[in-house]
Structure formats: C-alpha cells, structure tokens
Amino acid sequence: xxxxxxxxxxxxxxxxxxxxxxxxxxxxxxxxxxxxxxxxxxxxxxxxxxxxxxxxxxxxxxxxxxxxxxxxxxxxxxxxxxxxxxxxxxxxxxxxxxxxxxxxxxxxxxxxxxxxxxxxxxxxxxxxxxxxxxxxxxxxxxxxxxxxxxxxxxxxxxxxxxxxxxxxxxxxxxxxxxxxxxxxxxxxxxxxxxxxxxxxxxxxxxxxxxxxxxxxxxxxxxxxxxxxxxxxxxxxxxxxxxxxxxxxxxxxxxxxxxxxxxxxxxxxxxxxxxxxxxxxxxxxxxxxxxxxxxxxxxxxxxxxxxxxxxxxxxxxxxxxxxxxxxxxxxxxxxxxxxxxxxxxxxxxxxxxxxxxxxxxxxxxxxxxxxxxxxxxxxxxxxxxxxxxxxxxxxxxxxxxxxxx
Amino acid sequence: xxxxxxxxxxxxxxxxxxxxxxxxxxxxxxxxxxxxxxxxxxxxxxxxxxxxxxxxxxxxxxxxxxxxxxxxxxxxxxxxxxxxxxxxxxxxxxxxxxxxxxxxxxxxxxxxxxxxxxxxxxxxxxxxxxxxxxxxxxxxxxxxxxxxxxxxxxxxxxxxxxxxxxxxxxxxxxxxxxxxxxxxxxxxxxxxxxxxxxxxxxxxxxxxxxxxxxxxxxxxxxxxxxxxxxxxxxxxxxxxxxxxxxxxxxxxxxxxxxxxxxxxxxxxxxxxxxxxxxxxxxxxxxxxxxxxxxxxxxxxxxxxxxxxxxxxxxxxxxxxxxxxxxxxxxxxxxxxxxxxxxxxxxxxxxxxxxxxxxxxxxxxxxxxxxxxxxxxxxxxxxxxxxxxxxxxxxxxxxxxxxxx
Numbered sequence: 001x002x003x004x005x006x007x008x009x010x011x012x013x014x015x016x017x018x019x020x021x022x023x024x025x026x027x028x029x030x031x032x033x034x035x036x037x038x039x040x041x042x043x044x045x046x047x048x049x050x051x052x053x054x055x056x057x058x059x060x061x062x063x064x065x066x067x068x069x070x071x072x073x074x075x076x077x078x079x080x081x082x083x084x085x086x087x088x089x090x091x092x093x094x095x096x097x098x099x100x101x102x103x104x105x106x107x108x109x110x111x112x113x114x115x116x117x118x119x120x121x122x123x124x125x126x127x128x129x130x131x132x133x134x135x136x137x138x139x140x141x142x143x144x145x146x147x148x149x150x151x152x153x154x155x156x157x158x159x160x161x162x163x164x165x166x167x168x169x170x171x172x173x174x175x176x177x178x179x180x181x182x183x184x185x186x187x188x189x190x191x192x193x194x195x196x197x198x199x200x201x202x203x204x205x206x207x208x209x210x211x212x213x214x215x216x217x218x219x220x221x222x223x224x225x226x227x228x229x230x231x232x233x234x235x236x237x238x239x240x241x242x243x244x245x246x247x248x249x250x251x252x253x254x255x256x257x258x259x260x261x262x263x264x265x266x267x268x269x270x271x272x273x274x275x276x277x278x279x280x281x282x283x284x285x286x287x288x289x290x291x292x293x294x295x296x297x298x299x300x301x302x303x304x305x306x307x308x309x310x311x312x313x314x315x316x317x318x319x320x321x322x323x324x325x326x327x328x329x330x331x332x333x334x335x336x337x338x339x340x341x342x343x344x345x346x347x348x349x350x351x352x353x354x355x356x357x358x359x360x361x362x363x364x365x366x367x368x369x370x371x372x373x374x375x376x377x378x379x380x381x382x383x384x385x386x387x388x389x390x391x392x393x394x395x396x397x398x399x400x401x402x403x404x
Numbered sequence: 405x406x407x408x409x410x411x412x413x414x415x416x417x418x419x420x421x422x423x424x425x426x427x428x429x430x431x432x433x434x435x436x437x438x439x440x441x442x443x444x445x446x447x448x449x450x451x452x453x454x455x456x457x458x459x460x461x462x463x464x465x466x467x468x469x470x471x472x473x474x475x476x477x478x479x480x481x482x483x484x485x486x487x488x489x490x491x492x493x494x495x496x497x498x499x500x501x502x503x504x505x506x507x508x509x510x511x512x513x514x515x516x517x518x519x520x521x522x523x524x525x526x527x528x529x530x531x532x533x534x535x536x537x538x539x540x541x542x543x544x545x546x547x548x549x550x551x552x553x554x555x556x557x558x559x560x561x562x563x564x565x566x567x568x569x570x571x572x573x574x575x576x577x578x579x580x581x582x583x584x585x586x587x588x589x590x591x592x593x594x595x596x597x598x599x600x601x602x603x604x605x606x607x608x609x610x611x612x613x614x615x616x617x618x619x620x621x622x623x624x625x626x627x628x629x630x631x632x633x634x635x636x637x638x639x640x641x642x643x644x645x646x647x648x649x650x651x652x653x654x655x656x657x658x659x660x661x662x663x664x665x666x667x668x669x670x671x672x673x674x675x676x677x678x679x680x681x682x683x684x685x686x687x688x689x690x691x692x693x694x695x696x697x698x699x700x701x702x703x704x705x706x707x708x709x710x711x712x713x714x715x716x717x718x719x720x721x722x723x724x725x726x727x728x729x730x731x732x733x734x735x736x737x738x739x740x741x742x743x744x745x746x747x748x749x750x751x752x753x754x755x756x757x758x759x760x761x762x763x764x765x766x767x768x769x770x771x772x773x774x775x776x777x778x779x780x781x782x783x784x785x786x787x788x789x790x791x792x793x794x795x796x797x798x799x800x801x802x803x804x805x806x807x808x
Contacts, residue, residue, distance in 0.1 A: 056732030056740050085728050085740075087757030120725020121758050228733040230725075307711070307795075308803055315804025321524020321634075324489050328460030329632040336460050336489075353491030354525050391711075393800050399712055400719025400796075 004167050005260045007267075008176070011163030012146055016174045017199035018042045018239030022144050023151030026132025028118075028125055029080035036078045036132040037151030039195065040105055040140050044071035045237050047113070048208040050215050052232035058084035059094040060114045061233055067098070072237055073111035074101050075195055076133070077152045079180070083116035083124045084230040093124040100130055104137040117154055117180060117193050117231055152180040152193060155277055155398055162267045166200070166260045168253060173200035173242035177264045181272040182224070194219065194234045194268055199242035200257060206248045210258035211236040218265035221297065221386045223304045224276035236261065273387045274370075278394030281313055282370040288383040289376050295332045296384035299375060302330030303388075310391035318362035320348045327375060334377050342374040408571050409664045411671075412580070415567030416550055420578045421603035422446045422643030426548050427555030430536025432522075432529055433484035440482045440536040441555030443599065444509055444544050448475035449641050451517070452612040454619050456636035462488035463498040464518045465637055471502070476641055477515035478505050479599055480537070481556045483584070487520035487528045488634040497528040504534055508541040521558055521584060521597050521635055556584040556597060559681055559802055566671045570604070570664045572657060577604035577646035581668045585676040586628070598623065598638040598672055603646040604661060610652045614662035615640040622669035625701065625790045627708045628680035640665065677791045678774075682798030685717055686774040692787040693780050699736045700788035703779060706734030707792075714795035722766035724752045731779060738781045746778040 013021040023037035049068040051061050060083055076097055083090045098112040116124065149159040163176035181192030196211075219234055240246075247253045274282045285304045290296035303309055306326040312319040320341055327339070337352035343365045348357050365371050417425040427441035453472040455465050464487055480501055487494050502516040520528065553563040567580035585596030600615075623638055644650075651657045678686045689708045694700035707713055710730040716723040724745055731743070741756040747769045752761050769775050 052733075054729060054732035055736075055738060056728050082725070085725050085753065085757065087741075087755060089757065120723070120729060121753070228729075230729050230732060307799075311800055311803035314800065317804065319524070321486070321489050324460050325458060325524060325632070325634050328458035328634060329456075332459075334459060337491075349489065349525070351491060353489065353493065391800060392804075393797050395711075396715055396718065396795060396797050396800055399715035400721065 004256060005164050005263060008163040008165055008174070011161050011176045013039055013148060013176055013178065013197055015163065016176050016197045016239065017241035018045070019197050020140050021148035022136050022139050022142065023147030024132050024135045026078065027128040028078050034147055034151040035080045036129065036136065037148035038101070038133070038136045038140060039075040039148055039197065041073050041239055043239055043241065044073065045239050046204045046207060047072040047235055047237040048204070048211050049233060049235045050212070052229060054228050054230050054232070056085060056230045058082055058116060058231040059086055059090035060116045061231060062091065063094045063098065064113045064115065064233060067110050067113055068235065070110050072113060073107035074105060075113045075115070075235070075237070076101055077115045077117070077193065078129060079152050079154050080118040081116055081122055081124050082118045082120045082231050085121040086123055089123060093126050096126060097129055100133050104133055113235065115193055115231070115233060117152065120230060149178045152178070154180060155182040156180055157182070157275055160268060160271045160275070162264055162271065164260050164264050166256060168244070168256055171242070171244040173198060173244050175200070175260055175264045177268045179268045179272055182275050182277045192229060192232055192272060196236040196261065196264060198236065198238045199240065200238055201240040201242060201244050201246045202238055202257060203246060203248040206254055206257070207236060207238055210254070210261050213258060214262040214265040217262055218269035221384070222269045222273045223301065223386065223388050224273060224279065270387050273389050276389035277398045278392040279389030280392055281390045283313055283388050283390070284372045285375070285386045285388060286372055286383065287375045287377065289378050289380055290382045291380035293382045293384050296382050297386065298332050299327055299330050299377065300384055300386035302326045303373065303375070304386045305388070307391055310388065313366065313390035314392045316363060316366040318343065318348070318359060318366055323373060324349065334379060338378040340376040340378065344372050406660060406663050408660060409568050409667060412567040412569055412578070415565050415580045417443055417552060417580055417582065417601055419567065420580050420601045420643065421645035423601050424544050425552035426540050426543050426546065427551030428536050428539045430482070431532040432482050438551055438555040439484045440533065440540065441552035442505070442537070442540045442544060443479040443552055443601070445477050445643055447643055447645065448477065449643050450608045450611060451476040451639055451641040452608070452615050453637060453639045454616070456633060458632050458634050458636070460489060460634045462486050462520060462635040463490055463494035464520050465635060466495065467498045467502065468517050468519065468637060471514050471517055472639065474514050476517060477511035478509060479517045479519070479639070479641070480505055481519045481521070481597065482533060483556050483558050484522040485520055485526055485528050486522045486524045486635050489525040490527055493527060497530050500530060501533055504537050508537055517639065519597055519635070519637060521556065524634060553582045556582065558584060559586040560584055561586070561679055564672060564675045564679070566668055566675065568664050568668050570660060572648070572660055575646070575648040577602060577648050579604070579664055579668045581672045583672045583676055586679050586681045596633060596636055596676060600640040600665065600668060602640065602642045603644065604642055605644040605646060605648050605650045606642055606661060607650060607652040610658055610661070611640060611642055614658070614665050617662060618666040618669040621666055622673035625788070626673045626677045627705065627790065627792050628677060628683065674791050677793050680793035681802045682796040683793030684796055685794045687717055687792050687794070688776045689779070689790045689792060690776055690787065691779045691781065693782050693784055694786045695784035697786045697788050700786050701790065702736050703731055703734050703781065704788050704790035706730045707777065707779070708790045709792070711795055714792065717770065717794035718796045720767060720770040722747065722752070722763060722770055727777060728753065738783060742782040744780040744782065748776050
C-alpha cells in the first residue's frame with residue numbers, strides 16, 4: 001500500500017466533502033428496520049457506474065444507466081424489494097422515486113440515481129418510499145451513525161463502509177465506499193450494490209478509467225454463490241470539493257488516485273465475501289504463472305465457485321482433489337504434471353501427484369478464518385486473485401427460507 | 405415410448421446374453437461393503453465410451469480411452485478410491501488391474517476396461533484390488549443380487565440398474581444399464597460412471613451414433629452440483645448374441661435401437677439426480693421455443709445449476725425471480741418481455757411482470773417430489789430438458805464430511 005494512502009478508522013459519507021446522507025425505516029421491510037437511504041450532494045457531481053450484465057435488469061438499473069451520464073445530485077436506495085421483473089409499472093415506480101427526490105431536495109429529476117435491492121418480482125410499495133423520502137428530507141443534514149449504509153443491507157449481518165485518505169504533496173482528498181451484499185454474489189462488470197464517494201477533483205475520463213480497473217480487480221473478482229443479480233450496480237461519484245489540482249491523464253497523481261480507489265474497492269469486495277451468506281471463511285484463490293490474466297481469473301473463478309470445494313472448506317477438509325478437479329474442467333489448457341498446489345505455504349501437489357504433506361498441518365490451515373489457495377500453472381507470468389467463501393448449512397437455511 | 409420397447413421390472417446384467425457379473429468387499433472402503441465389481445463377457449464385444457472433458461483425467465480414464473477401441477471382454481470397477489491425481493504410479497495401478505484380470509479370466513490385457521470412483525488424490529490400495537479380483541474369479545458365474553451395481557456405489561443411497569427389452573418383428577434384444585453417481589455431477593460429453601450392456605447385434609458405427617445421441621439427451625443433461633468429475637465415463641457394450649439381424653445405417657431398426665438406448669440412458673440419468681447428494685426433489689427444467697437446441701440447453705443448465713434456485717426448491721419457495729435471474733445471466737439473448745415462466749401448468753410470469761398467480765397453488769407444486777419448470781423464450785421452435793435436484797442441508801453435510 002502506498003504510504004500516501006491511509007485507511008480511515010471509522011469512515012462516514014460526511015467525511016467526503018460535499019455529501020450528506022441519512023436513512024429511515026420506511027416500512028418496506030416488515031421488521032421495522034432501516035430500509036431507505038439517501039445520499040445528497042451539495043454540488044453537481046460527476047459519476048460513473050457499472051451495471052449487471054444480466055439480461056434481466058431491474059427497473060432502477062435501467063434508470064441509473066441513463067442518469068449516471070448527467071450531473072449527479074442524489075443517490076436513493078431501498079432494501080427489501082429489488083423492483084426487478086416488475087415490468088412497466090416497476091419502471092414508473094423508479095422514475096417516480098426520482099421525481100419525489102427532485103421535489104423534496106430541489107434538484108433535477110435526472111440527477112437522481114435510484115436503486116433497489118431485495119426480493120425479485122414484487123411491486124415496490126411506493127407509498128412507503130414516498131413517505132420515507134419526506135422523513136429523510138427533514139433529517140438529511142443531521143449527524144447519523146451511518147444510517148445510509150445500514151438502510152441498504154439485506155441479508156448482510158454488518159454494514160460495509162470503508163474509506164481512505166490520500167495525502168499528496170500538500171493536498172488531501174477522501175474516498176469512502178458503502179456496499180451491501182451477502183448472497184447472489186457473482187458479479188460480472190459490476191457487483192452487488194456499492195457506492196464510492198470522493199471529493200477528489202478529477203476529470204470524468206480519469207474517473208471512469210480508474211474505476212473500471214478497480215472494479216475488475218475487486219467486485220468482479222469475488223463470488224459467494226455464482227449467481228449474478230438483476231440489480232448489481234456500482235458507482236463512483238465525485239464532488240470535486242477537496243481543493244486538489246484536477247487529476248487527469250496518466251501521471252503520478254492519477255496512479256495514486258487509481259491505487260486508492262482499488263484499495264477501497266478491494267476492501268469493500270472482500271468484506272462482502274467475508275459477510276457472504278452463511279460464510280465462515282474468506283478464502284483467496286490465487287492463480288499464478290498463467291499465460292494471461294484472463295486465464296488466471298478463469299481458473300480461480302472455477303475453483304472459487306465449485307460447490308464441492310466450498311463445502312470442503314466448510315468441513316475444514318484438505319480435499320485438494322476437488323480443487324484440481326475444478327481447475328481441470330474450467331476450460332483453460334494446462335499440464336497437470338506441471339501444476340503446483342499450495343494451501344498458504346504448504347505444498348500439497350506437484351509432478352502430477354500428491355506430495356507427502358502433513359495432513360494435520362493442512363487441517364490447521366483450513367481451520368483459520370482466512371487462508372490462501374495458490375495454484376501455480378507454470379506456463380507464464382500472469383496472476384489473478386479471486387475471493388470466495390465456504391458453503392455452509394447456514395447458506396442453505398438463509399436461502400431456503402428467504403421469502404418466508 | 406415406442407410400444408416395441410418395454411421396461412424390465414427387475415433387470416440384471418445376466419439378462420443380457422453373453423454377460424456375467426459379480427462384486428465383493430475387497431477392503432478398499434473401510435466399511436466392509438461391496439467395493440469391487442467385474443462384468444465379464446463370454447465373447448469378444450464391441451463397445452463405445454464417452455469420457456470426462458476435465459483436463460485432469462483419472463488414470464483409468466486414460467486406459468479406457470485406449471482399450472475401448474479394442475474387442476472388449478471385461479469391465480472392472482472399484483469404489484472408494486478414484487485413482488485420480490495419482491501420477492505415474494496411478495497409471496501403473498490401472499494397467500496392473502487389467503493384467504490381473506487378463507490372468508484370472510484368460511482374456512487379453514487390452515480387452516479390459518478398468519474404472520475407479522471415490523476419493524481423489526490417494527493411491528489405489530492394489531493389494532486389496534488384487535485379492536478382491538481373485539475372489540470374484542471364483543464366483544463370477546454365480547447368481548447374485550446385482551452385486552456389480554452395488555459395488556460401484558459411493559455416496560449413492562440406492563443401486564441404479566435399469567433395462568429394456570426391445571421386441572421387433574420376431575426378434576428380441578435387451579439393454580441393461582448400471583450407473584453410480586450422486587455428487588460431482590455435471591457431466592459434459594460423459595457422465596459419472598455408467599455402463600450399458602446390450603446383446604443386440606449392431607455395427608460399431610451404429611452403436612457409436614446411437615450412444616452419442618442418447619448421452620447428449622441424458623447424462624449430459626443432468627446436474628447436481630455443477631462439478632464435473634475427473635472420472636466421468638460412460639460405456640455401451642454389445643455382445644451381439646441376441647440373434648437379431650445386424651442393425652446398421654439409418655433404418656427403422658436403427659431408430660428403434662437408438663430410442664431404446666435413449667430411454668434407458670434417460671432413466672439412468674434421472675435416477676442419478678433423484679439420488680443426488682442430499683436431494684429431496686427431481687426438477688425438470690424444460691426450455692421451449694428457443695432458436696436452437698444449444699441455447700435451450702444453455703438456459704436450462706443455468707437455471708439448473710443456480711445455488712439460489714436450488715435452495716429455493718429445497719425451501720419449497722416459489723421465488724421465481726431467481727429463475728428469471730439465472731436465465732438472464734446465462735449468455736443467451738432473449739426479450740424479458742416475451743418470456744413466459746410456468747411451474748407445471750401454472751403461469752407465473754409474462755409480459756415482463758408476474759401474473760396474479762395463486763401463491764398457494766405455486767407452493768403446492770413445489771411440495772411435490774418431482775415437478776417441471778417451463779421457460780418459454782418465444783423466439784423459435786427448439787427445446788431441451790435438463791434435470792436437476794434441490795440443494796439441501798444434507799448436501800452440505802455429506803460434502804463437508806466426505807473424507808472423514
């Protein structure tokens with residue numbers, strides 16, 4: 001990590017100059033918990049977003065894809081209902097959410113990014129949204145214990161807010177990211193919902209470039225259950241109020257910004273896996289000495305999504321054969337006799353057969369909350385990491401009962 | 405089903421002219437259960453096989469790929485150990501198994517098809533194999549309650565043996581298939597282990613053609629957990645002793661044979677899913693009105709492998725949004741507004757939004773042991789069915805503890 005970049009200990013959205021936020025219990029969820037949140041910007045922001053590549057896109061995704069091209073003034077998110085597979089009425093609800101924000105906060109309708117997460121295929125309870133927004137309008141400038149981050153949670157067990165301060169020469173800016181996600185996690189050019197806010201002054205082009213690279217390394221490199229949601233979206237929004245010299249092009253300032261965004265996004269992405277539905281472990285699948293980054297990722301993803309690998313992690317069983325099996329069927333060419341497989345630093349397999357490794361030592365590694373599986377393909381110099389969770393009884397319990 | 409084809413009520417391998425079989429507890433598995441089986445042919449047989457496309461192929465797969473081209477006299481299968489990821493020593497063990505059979509049964513070494521199934525990455529206990537084969541040699545001609553079918557089981561809860569009798573004019577022949585499989589089921593140009601035996605006289609070319617088509621519709625259209633094994637293999641072996649006129653080419657006789665093979669293979673394949681690890685339900689995902697069979701299968705497979713869909717089936721939750729989500733990310737182009745989704749005959753979704761279907765009625769369908777999800781893409785006239793199971797607590801339990 002660059003020594004100019006430091007994590008913020010207890011980040012809030014308000015630490016990023018120009019942003020306010022709050023959340024309320026609008027009654028969308030039955031439990032009376034926070035379920036509607038707004039981030040409001042004092043000034044016109046520039047932003048960039050990446051969205052699910054699922055053919056079935058939720059109504060708010062369609063609206064955000066349009067609006068993210070405009071000057072941005074607000075983000076509004078509800079949990080408890082995904083507003084997906086809801087047809088024209090769903091689209092109307094998403095647009096009406098923007099309209100309500102426009103009136104309440106006196107900002108252009110098309111400067112609002114609406115987003116929804118929760119059950120698919122049920123109509124948004126618009127009355128709840130509407131009265132919730134009125135409540136938020138009254139408290140948007142108040143201090144709050146990260147109510148926005150809490151309001152966007154679904155099966156998450158903890159809120160996810162991370163941030164960094166970047167100090168460069170005599171200038172300073174912030175990046176704070178908020179995410180939700182626990183299941184239906186297998187992003188592709190997007191993620192489950194996440195929002196990064198920065199006050200760095202930066203050109204739109206540089207913002208987009210840095211974000212695209214960071215998302216590929218972070219949200220596009222995690223999996224919980226192999227299911228890509230209909231609502232996956234991620235945004236980076238800048239108020240430009242930090243007072244720094246505008247960042248553009250390819251210089252050191254750009255690289256520092258890009259690195260800071262990547263660090264924030266990776267921290268957020270890993271926290272999503274760590275809080276994966278029923279997850280008890282965070283496992284990094286690190287594939288090295290591949291010919292291309294693409295094939296390294298393909299191998300890592302295949303291992304990371306295998307139900308059998310993930311149940312073996314849960315059972316703390318050093319069943320490395322299942323890992324080799326998942327490498328074998330992923331479609332990447334390699335020589336099984338050249339492959340090496342490690343758990344952390346313990347070599348388990350080489351020359352086409354198991355080493356005489358110590359089973360107890362392997363079991364010790366698997367008992368940890370977090371460890372690394374290293375797969376050396378011995379065919380090139382490229383590498384990639386994917387983060388995955390284990391597959392537990394709790395995952396089945398959560399998802400068998402989700403709607404009831 | 406063609407009225408010339410009828411299921412055999414309690415099929416045995418011995419009903420197919422020219423074949424004998426038996427199995428013993430050789431001590432490969434700890435539990436003292438049947439774990440080694442042999443099928444011996446009285447005459448030189450023709451055969452055809454399809455194998456896992458996993459890059460990591462078990463040693464016996466490599467040997468079978470060679471030997472299946474020869475005249476075939478015996479099949480030898482052990483459970484409890486997959487002889488996969490075992491390097492050159494594993495290959496030696498597989499060849500030595502053939503050699504032992506050759507000596508004991510007085511047949512050519514290269515006429516033996518060896519196969520293994522069980523834990524990956526551990527050396528085959530060859531002493532157990534060797535003494536087990538000697539025992540089998542003494543009892544191979546004895547009547548037995550399908551000991552071969554029992555000896556090849558791993559996490560299977562029941563043996564899988566199915567057969568048909570084909571009556572054509574004044575001729576009659578049989579097809580009997582034996583399979584094992586319960587987990588690591590997601591075949592591709594192969595399946596978990598299965599063996600079909602027939603006494604039909606048929607040309608090798610016609611045998612291969614009929615088998616290829618049947619495997620695509622059966623073993624290549626099932627999934628339990630999305631993991632393709634290192635050992636997947638399926639064989640069709642003919643003694644040609646039925647006394648029928650040799651089947652060849654494309655005539656009615658060929659089509660009848662092909663249909664009979666398809667029926668047998670589909671029955672076997674469905675029984676594998678029904679006995680899927682932890683499975684409580686057998687669900688057919690039927691995609692219709694697609695442009696090509698390939699895309700119909702791609703859509704069906706995506707739904708059939710989704711962890712979230714499978715846990716919803718387990719929870720008997722009519723969470724149809726997860727099905728639409730899995731259709732959406734599978735890579736096939738379609739218009740969400742034109743898609744129709746049914747559970748059995750109940751229409752749940754059309755025109756881009758849910759119908760006002762009766763939740764109780766949907767729940768009633770999901771409570772059944774077996775039901776159909778129908779996805780109408782409304783873009784062509786092709787269809788495909790894939791069979792899948794639900795994802796249960798029991799699946800996690802079985803696979804977290806597999807090696808212990």
